[in-house]
Amino acid sequence: MESLYLIVRVAGDTVALRADGISSVVEIDAISAVPRVAPHIRGLFALRSRILTVIDSTAALGLGRCNRQAAHTAVVISSDGHGYALLVEEVVDVIEGGAPSPCVAVIGAGWSRVTVGQIETPIGDILLLDPTLLIQGPELLAA
Amino acid sequence: MEELLADFIAETRDTLEAIAGEIVAWEAEPGDRKRLDAIFRFVHTVKGSCGFLDLPRLRHLSHAAEDSLADVRDGERTPDAALVSAVLAIVDRIGELVDQLDATGVLPEGDDETLIEALAPGQVIASASGQPAGGSAAAARAPARTIRLPVELLDRMMSGVSDVVLARNELARALRATGADTGLEMAFERLSLCVADIRDAITQTRMARIDGLFGALPRMVRDLAAELGRSVTLDTDGGDVELDREMIEMIRDPITHIIRNALDHGIEPPEQRVAAGKPRTGRLRIAARQAGNQILIDAIDDGRGIDAEKLVQKAIKVDLITAEAAAQMNWAAKLELIFSPGLSTAQSVTTVSGRGVGMDVVRANIERIGGSVEIESRPGQGLRVTLRVPLTLTIIPALVVGCGDHCFAVPRSAIDEIVRPNGQTITLSTLGDGDVAMIRGKMLPVVDLGGFLDCRSNDPDLRPVLVIVRAGGGERFALKVDCVLDHEELVVKPAAPAIMATGIYAGATLPDDSRPMLLLDVAGLAAANGVRAGMPEPVEEDNTRERRERVSVLLFRDLDGAERGVRLNLVERIEDVDRAQISRSGGRLVLAHNDALIPVAACADIPDVARMRMLQLGDGTARLAYAIEGVIDVIENSERLQPATQPGLVAGVVLIDGRPVEMLDPHWLFSGVALASPRNTPLCLLAGEDDHWSRELLSPLLVAAGYRVTYDSGEERVDVVIATAADAVPQGIAAPVVRLRAAAIADAIDEESVWRYDRDGLLKALGRAMRGA
Structure with missing residues (x-):
């Protein structure tokens, strides 16, 4: 079964996201910061009249913070009725690929928390991430 | 009333659908307390609404079922198959009756005694549902006058419109940036107005003033008071608080229950009140206000309150708590017992509020929408029930x-x-x-x-x-x-x-x-930040006299650049309006706002900008809008006003933080621009032929002079009569009469009359007549 995947670069790695959960890809300019919130919440961004919560994907992986200069593209998804913008370093491509297979690599805790499998692509095997797990941020791992 | 009836029908149908499953489950297992409670609440709610809506047949049915179920709840009776069938037959009958009520608008006549008798203990199982409910059961359903929409759809419309507004703002900026006279302005203005209209309308669909709910209360209190032999004055406050329509529906029942309880169990009969040294007439106050992200609704009565000790006794008696546990409880915890199912302090059971089912239903309903119920009782003095509900959107x-x-x-x-x-x-x-x-x-x-x-x-x-x-x-x-x-x-x-x-x-x-x-x-x-709850209130050391002198003042930048102030209490709202909503008509500026024309005052010409910030001031009856540059601050001021020498826009000057600030004179403002509000404009009856001249010439003149004109006084009290023909003076109206004549020169008979084109003479004569009256 072929399905569509969005290939993006996050924290220096190329990974895949299922395209069907993604409503759009936008350029993010002004983010209103939110003080005293979990570090992976970058702030709020208005996409037309919708308020999106901007997620720092690198911080969500527990790998520091996104470089703001490098990451101003975001993948917009909805979860539980709220809109989120996941900051990514680059949107590489949209590809058709087969069903994911279980991930065989030994990967760090941050990555393994959000990884749901791996897929074959022309550029080799890459990890498939679940964006809703990214949104939850690293705290829930500790809990 | 129509609306309430429609609500009742819709609600009963919904609940019937919802408890259909419970009924079946209860039938299978009559001992199941939870199912029993659900069905009990249903008949209780129906009973309550029917009493209020004057549907005796339905009330009779539901009350009978409630009585039997209450016996089961109190453990005085064990449910058996006969009882279950009898109750189910009643629930079915309620459904049938409600359907007919919806279709025909009236409850059919009919006899339910068989059904009710079947409830009595020791009955053999009656035939499934007794006699038919009577009336034309097959009558076609009346077409619905309202439709129900999923809230998500409204939300989508709302966000769609917000997008349109943002797009319009962007377009406005782009248009301004071009600077050139593109000829598009007119079209754009029209678009802006339409968009504003749509936005208002859609906001309206979600939001409603709590007035809609409060409006039904006086009648309900009156009827209940009459039924219970109480004397009560109701006082509502905060009807202009707005909240989600859905939320209003959710709090309708709880409030009804609370009021019923207050009248039935709280406020004593007049003789008892007099004996207790209280005024004969009890007071019930329902007040809504917004506190942060919550709406607080207080129901305060000055009745006997809840005696927590009695509550405890009762709770021990029905094995809700043990005597040891009771000894450990403080007053507040004891009061909390009022929320337990099947507990009430009332001596007797009445048709009005029954057995304290109210409070557990109230609590369940309010908590389901994320709110809370607080109760504060002073035995002998009164009870305060506070509902806190969140305001989502x-x-x-x-x-x-x-x-x-x-x-x-x-x-x-x-x-x-x-x-x-x-x-x-x-x-x-x-x-x-x-x-x-x-x-x-x-x-x-x-x-x-x-x-x-x-x-x-x-x-x-x-x-x-x-x-x-x-x-x-x-x-x-x-x-x-x-x-x-x-x-x-x-x-x-x-x-x-x-x-x-x-x-x-x-x-x-x-x-x-x-x-x-x-x-x-x-x-x-x-x-x-560790600001403690219950941190003692700062001691109010200032005496009341000094407090009264302190007023909240809204400071703003006026159109001429001056910093001015106005008493905050006069300001009903501050809002931005489209410049296009302000227009000049008949020599005054008016603001077209929510279907009303509000007079506009300003200290200078209204600048040609897209949006104007307006202060909406209210004097209790009339409103006016004051155009300003922007809001600066809200401050408390206790400084004395130095009055201005001339009456005018500015009443005087106060020192605020060392700066002189001019205070607006609201009295002058309202006297200058207020359009006469219909409530206190004199009514002028035009007697005589309802002809072209009266309608097209005289009537506009009178309206412009501040009168209301009628050709048939009907019920209303007429302040002055104008007779357009000599023999046209009506009988039986105790108002002064001014007579008009067609000829410029008065003849002998018509000495007192006024020539009909003598504008000044006519208005003066009217004024004299009014004063003489």
């Missing part, structure tokens, strides 16, 4: 404060006052590692918003502003911010869970500049 008047680069909204309702440390009456100092503010002799804890949120400004010259806020639990503290920016009405939506989890934000909002902003949760801020 609600328009909140809020103050926008700045802290470093950030802006936050603070709900206006949580704000007591805004002050600036001035080194004398208001000072900031440090106590341990915390700040305290000394405000006119009272000490308050200070929460430094910049420090707490780590967004402190670097500007050393900044003079911080203290926003004195009061959290829901009564904690009062000063929020130190860099500046107060604006007053806006914001549509607040819940923010993402990760943001709400901080506990210091109540939601997110998108103001007109399309930069997302967060609404602060004042109670959460208090908790996060």
Whole structure:
């Protein structure tokens, strides 16, 4: 079964996201910061009249913070009725690929928390991430 | 009443559908207490609504079923198959009757005695549902006058319209940037008006004033009082509080229950009241107000209150708690027992509020929508029940404060006052590692918003502003911010869970500049900063006389650049309107707003801008809009006003922080521009032929002079009569008469009359006649 995947670069790695959960890809300019919130919440961004919560994907992986200069593209998804913008370093491509297979690599805790499998692509095997797990941020791992 | 009936029908149908499953389950297992409670609540609610809507047949049925079920709940009777069938037959009958009520608008006549007798213990199983309900059961259903929509659809419409508004703003900027006369302005203005209309309409679909709910209360209280032999005056307040329509529907039942309880169990019969040294007539007060992100609805009566000790006795008797447990309980915990199912302190059971089912239903309903119920009882003196319900999608008047680069909204309702440390009456100092503010002799804890949120400004010259806020639990503290920016009405939506989890934000909002902003949760801020709940209220050391002199003043920048003030109590709202909504008609400026024309006052010409900020002032009956440049601040002022020498726009000058500020003279403003409001304009009856001349010439003249014109007085009291023909003076109207004549020169018979084209003479004659009356 072929399905569509969005290939993006996050924290220096190329990974895949299922395209069907993604409503759009936008350029993010002004983010209103939110003080005293979990570090992976970058702030709020208005996409037309919708308020999106901007997620720092690198911080969500527990790998520091996104470089703001490098990451101003975001993948917009909805979860539980709220809109989120996941900051990514680059949107590489949209590809058709087969069903994911279980991930065989030994990967760090941050990555393994959000990884749901791996897929074959022309550029080799890459990890498939679940964006809703990214949104939850690293705290829930500790809990 | 029509509307209430429609509500009742819709609601009963919904509940019937919902409990259909419960009924089947109960049939299978008659001992199941939970199912029993659900069915009991259904018949109880139907009974309550029927009593109020005057549907005796339905009430009779539901009351009978309730009685039997109550016996089961109290353990006096064990449910058997016969009882279950009898109750189910009644529930079915209620359904049938409601269907017919909906179709024909009246309850058919019919006999339900067989059904009711079947409830009695020891009956053999009656035939399935007794006789048919009577009437034309097959009558076609009347076409629905209302439709039900999923709320998500409304939300989508709402966000769609918000998008349109933002697109329009962008277009407006683009149009202005071109600067050239493109000829598009007219079309654009029209588009703007349409968009504003649609936005208003869609907002309306979600929001409703709680008035709609309050409006039904007086009748209900009157009927209940008559039925129970009580004498009660009802007093409602805060009907203009707006909340989600859905929310209003959710609180309708709880409030009805509470009022019923208050009249039935709270307020004593007149003789008892007199004996207890209270006024004969009891008072019931229902008041709604907004507090932060919650709506508080108080129901306060001056009846006998709830005796917690009696409650405990009763609870022990029905094995709800043990005597040992009761001994451990404090007063508040004992009072909480009122929320337990099947417990009531009433001596006898009445058709009105029954057996205390009310309070557990109230609590269940309110908690289901994320609210809470509090109860405060003073035995012998009265009871206060407070419902707190959240306002999900609600328009909140809020103050926008700045802290470093950030802006936050603070709900206006949580704000007591805004002050600036001035080194004398208001000072900031440090106590341990915390700040305290000394405000006119009272000490308050200070929460430094910049420090707490780590967004402190670097500007050393900044003079911080203290926003004195009061959290829901009564904690009062000063929020130190860099500046107060604006007053806006914001549509607040819940923010993402990760943001709400901080506990210091109540939601997110998108103001007109399309930069997302967060609404602060004042109670959460208090908790996060360790401002203790129940921190003793600062001692009110100032006497009442001094307090009365202090008034809240809204400072604003007027169109001519001057800083002026107006008493905050006069300001009904501050809002931005499209410049196109303001027009000149008949020599005065008027604002077309929500289907009404509001007179506009301004100290200078209205500038040619897209949006105008307006203060809407109200004198209790009339309203007017005052155009301003922008809002500066809200302050408490106790300085004396230096009156102006000439009556005019400015009543006088006060010193605020050492600056002279002109205060508007509302009396002058209203006298100058207020359009006569219909309630107090004199009514003029035109007697004589209803001809072309009266209608097209005379009547406009009178209206312009401030009279209302009628050709047939009907019920209303007429203030003055104009007879357009000599023999046209009507009989039986006790109002002065002014007669008109067609000829310019008076003849002998018509000496007192006025020539009909003598404008001044006519108006003077009317004035004289009115004064003489």
